[in-house]
Amino acid sequence: MKNKTVKVGAFNVGLQRYWMQFPGLEERLAGYHQRFVDRLKEFGVEVISPGLVDTVDKARQAAQLFKAEDVELIFCNVTTYVYSSVVLPVAQAHPVPLVLVGLQPSSAMDYPRATTFEQLAHDNCTSLPEIGYALTRAGLPYNVLFGRLDGDQRVWQEIEDWCWVARVLHDLRYANLGYMGHAYEGMLDMYFNPADFHNAFGMNVKMLELCDLKERVDAVSDQEVQQMLATIRDFFEFPPPGADPIAGPVTEDVLEYSARVAVGLERLVEDFDLSGMAYYYVGSDGSEYERLAASLIVGNSLLTGRGIPIAGEADMKNCIAMLIMDRLGAGGSFAELHPVDFDGDFVLVGHDGPGHIKISDQKPILRGLSLYHGKKGYGASVEFKVKTGPVTLLGLTQTQSGEFKFVVAEGESMPGPIPATGNTNSRVKFPVSVAEFVEKWAEAAPTHHFALGIGHRKAQLKKVAKALGMEMVVVGE
Incomplete structure (x- = not known):
């Protein structure tokens, strides 16, 4: 846009x-x-x-x-x-x-x-x-x-x-959101009707083919790859592996291909005037398209950090939630609920793959994953946590009748270690116990993804929901 x-x-x-x-x-x-x-x-x-x-x-x-x-x-x-x-x-x-x-x-x-x-x-x-x-x-x-x-x-x-x-x-209202690939089969909360988004938000959904991306990746010059590699090496850290056997160092081959795809992805965004994109693709075993779809994480993270949210698993609803949070100045990182720490009364919040790398106070980490759990392929993956302090979760969901609804929670990002798994993770604590929060969050029927942003944004989001004529539910007060 x-x-x-x-x-x-x-x-x-x-x-x-x-x-x-x-x-x-x-x-x-x-x-x-x-x-x-x-x-x-x-x-x-x-x-x-x-x-x-x-x-x-x-x-x-x-x-x-x-x-x-x-x-x-x-x-x-x-x-x-x-x-x-x-x-x-x-x-x-x-x-x-x-x-x-x-x-x-x-x-x-x-x-x-x-x-x-x-x-x-x-x-x-x-x-x-x-x-x-x-x-x-x-x-x-x-x-x-x-x-x-x-x-x-x-x-x-x-x-x-x-x-x-x-x-x-x-x-x-002026957004052009790309949709590339297909829904993650079986994730019913990821399925959607593009017309719903046109009607509710005034935006435009552009249907993209993986071929559109491949054409641009194939056209990337070696000089452009080297420039992107310099950007990546400057922006990310490359620490030694932790305890996870599938999370090792990023090989030069994987890093170079990720850089090439990142340049092609930037060109795709520019050529189609995209404000954001949701994507998912599997591909045949060992095929070029399988590798391409598995190598978007670095480029996705760089674009999301620039205010162009890229949502994996074809989650168009969360792409919009990320866009809303970004335009409020909160960031908006692709996230879901991860394991709970009952001793510390907090939940790890994050996702495998990309994140909004501008809302961390530490350098993001790149790790090489030998496999993506629950998906096909291998490649570089981003690991970081959002800065400590107040945070807000925004889930965009739909009711039984198909109306859009905001599900919102405010909490605190706590200091402390996160797993060295090549995933984004933040230790988030809420005003209620973590067990009660999980119960009430699930009962509000969000999708399993949400946008994690910095700052307490409930008051702003209430105004956005009202302006859009949508219901908003607050969890964990």
Whole structure:
């Protein structure tokens, strides 16, 4: 996906008859709105603002502007009382997430010196219920934030979170996700209907052949291979083997072929303008395609670290979960539940193969696996753990009726050793016991894969789910 600017709309509202009654009030409120717009820009979005909307006609014009500019969400800055009829046309004409914001310019009025003018300049909450009623009657969803214009960390964090949501919505809507190969036979949670993703997220699923990749791998020059080898050697560590007999050193032949495939994979992503990809392929014993499909892990990890999630076992749902987490700044590494440590009350979280190597505070490790458990082939595999501190699990699943659902958990990545098996693994602890967590997580019916990201992201993910009209379940609170 070619980079596109993320745009949000922002307009302020007020009662038109105030301007003649209280000279200077309109200008005062315009100043407050400009400060709001300037602060939004600090969050890395382009702000489309028609300025003051105080009539139905201006509301319709604002809606057309937002539609023409293709904004992802709209902030309605309630700078004083306004009729709800002035807000409704914007929500009706351009149905993107609407956030009603009331930001009082000071903590309190100076009561002995208070005037009606000052009261109106502080009337940021008065019409919020009325607007909410009108939107509810119209069947239109909305969100409400209220606080102070200055010095209110809580409300401004909420506003910033909505700007992150705008990035997610934008990149989902413009996403081209490749699907190469076929589902892992028997993993019923990996099966999917591509049309479901088009309908729910607005994205495009591109059907790719392994031949598309092979053509590009075959065209890679020796010079390009050497350049990629230098990148790999600089980025990864190559420690001596541990206790696992199938996890040895990476041979030069395996490393060189992995580098060649990594270059071809980059070219595939560029040629098809991919935002991410889900893949799985078996191949006949000893065939070229078997080797090719087994040699994607290094290239996958490098691409995922650049914000282009590559999901193995053809897990398109988790590819989207990884994309969402990445666009929230959390990373999003391909993961599943591994063995539990009952003594330490934590579970190992990771997967064989690739991971999001940018969310670790240590150099990732490359090991040579003589076999991939449960799969065919052999080759290089990535081993690392995410940095210690808060983490979030995001599973994207489907209900019995086929609706998408978020399954979310927040925990802590703990320090300590992980197995030297060429797999990603992190020691994750939750607020509840590890046994209770596993029970409740499974009862929420996620797929067995999820995206592991850094930071506690529940609040942001709740907004994303609401913006997409999807259910979200939180496990382990």
